[in-house]
Amino acid sequence: MARETTTDERALVSRARAGDRSAFEELVRRHADRLYAVVVRLCADSSEAEEVVQEAFLRAWRGIDRFESRSRFFTWLYRIGVNEAKRRAERRPAGGTVGSIEDEPIDGAPDWSEAPEPRAEQEELHRALERAVRALPPDHRAALVLRDIEGLTTHEAAEVMELSQAALKSRLHRARLAVRRALDERYLEERR
Amino acid sequence: MIRGVLARRRYMREHRWTHAHLSEYLDGELADGERRRVEAHTSICPQCTRVLATLRRTLERLRMLSADRPPGLAEGVIERLRQEPAG
Numbered sequence: 001m002a003r004e005t006t007t008d009e010r011a012l013v014s015r016a017r018a019g020d021r022s023a024f025e026e027l028v029r030r031h032a033d034r035l036y037a038v039v040v041r042l043c044a045d046s047s048e049a050e051e052v053v054q055e056a057f058l059r060a061w062r063g064i065d066r067f068e069s070r071s072r073f074f075t076w077l078y079r080i081g082v083n084e085a086k087r088r089a090e091r092r093p094a095g096g097t098v099g100s101i102e103d104e105p106i107d108g109a110p111d112w113s114e115a116p117e118p119r120a121e122q123e124e125l126h127r128a129l130e131r132a133v134r135a136l137p138p139d140h141r142a143a144l145v146l147r148d149i150e151g152l153t154t155h156e157a158a159e160v161m162e163l164s165q166a167a168l169k170s171r172l173h174r175a176r177l178a179v180r181r182a183l184d185e186r187y188l189e190e191r192r
Numbered sequence: 193m194i195r196g197v198l199a200r201r202r203y204m205r206e207h208r209w210t211h212a213h214l215s216e217y218l219d220g221e222l223a224d225g226e227r228r229r230v231e232a233h234t235s236i237c238p239q240c241t242r243v244l245a246t247l248r249r250t251l252e253r254l255r256m257l258s259a260d261r262p263p264g265l266a267e268g269v270i271e272r273l274r275q276e277p278a279g
Contacts, residue, residue: 025270032266037259050262057269061276105243113245129253148254154221173215180243180250 013073017064024064028057031074034150035081041133041145042085044092052088056081071159078160082142089138101140103177109184110191125186132182140175147172206233210240214247 009030015023032053039056040049059080060067067076117125133141133149139161146157147168158168210233216222217230234240 021273025273028269028273029266032269033261036261036265040259046260046262050265050268053265054269054272057273058276061273105239109242111242111245113242113249125253126257129257133254133257144254148251149257151255154219169216169221173212176215176247176250176254177243179254180247183246183250 009073010069013064013067013069016061017067024061027073027077031077032057034074035077038078038142038145038150039081039085041130041149042082042089042138042142044088048088049085052081052084055084059084072156075156075159078146079162082146082160086138086142101137101174101178103174103181106181106184106188109188112183112187115187128183128186129179132179135182136175136178140171140178143168143171144175144179148176203237207237207240210234210237211243214240214244217244218248218251 009027012023012026016027035056036049036053039052040046043049043052056077060077067073133144136144142161143157146152146160147154152160154165154168154172157172158165161168163171206229210230213222213226213230217227222230230244234244
């Protein structure tokens with residue numbers, strides 16, 4: 001991504017703040033797909049994720065005056081999107097979406113770090129990974145999606161989630177260990 | 193006997209510390225001394241060695257995940273924005 005706050009992007013933000021709609025539309029074109037990739041894993045399904053993206057940009061446009069240009073536009077935008085996705089998740093009836101963290105290694109699980117992955121098994125492995133990510137509690141899931149799937153730095157992910165870097169790292173580590181453990185279970189199952 | 197108990201305690205302390213810092217180790221976010229501490233423990237602890245290796249592999253796989261983006265997403269947002277009054 002042009003994740004760097006380029007002069008170009010600063011100029012777009014500045015023009016948008018002055019009411020230039022075409023500048024804001026350019027920001028939408030630059031960030032919509034990536035914002036979607038973040039929130040789709042926090043939402044119930046793809047249509048909710050599209051609504052969240054739309055809502056996030058509407059709020060950003062309405063509140064562009066409140067954007068503090070010392071932070072980056074995309075971290076501000078992601079924060080709006082992640083908060084909106086979490087707000088909707090909280091409104092959903094409990095069950096299936098709350099998630100839990102089981103992150104301790106399983107005794108006797110094989111070391112699958114060098115296990116071959118035939119092409120036929122890769123799709124199944126991706127599905128197992130997606131299930132493991134979805135099983136995480138929302139805050140842990142958000143940390144992992146931002147940092148490990150979307151590739152934000154620790155600093156950027158912490159800024160999006162309004163956490164200290166230490167708190168972000170703690171959630172991220174537990175989330176990673178829980179996904180790792182889910183793969184332990186998968187390989188154990190495969191062995192049986 | 194006492195020496196054995198102390199050694200065991202030290203091992204467990206290092207085990208817990210290492211387990212809690214494996215992500216930072218993989219992210220290159222530990223200071224030199226801390227990195228050496230992880231490496232010293234993983235060199236003698238089969239469980240931490242396995243967790244570290246499989247955690248590394250887990251991260252490689254997570255980075256390969258991608259989401260299918262709906263076509264025309266940005267244009268749909270822009271269309272909706274155009275119904276809004278000026279910001």
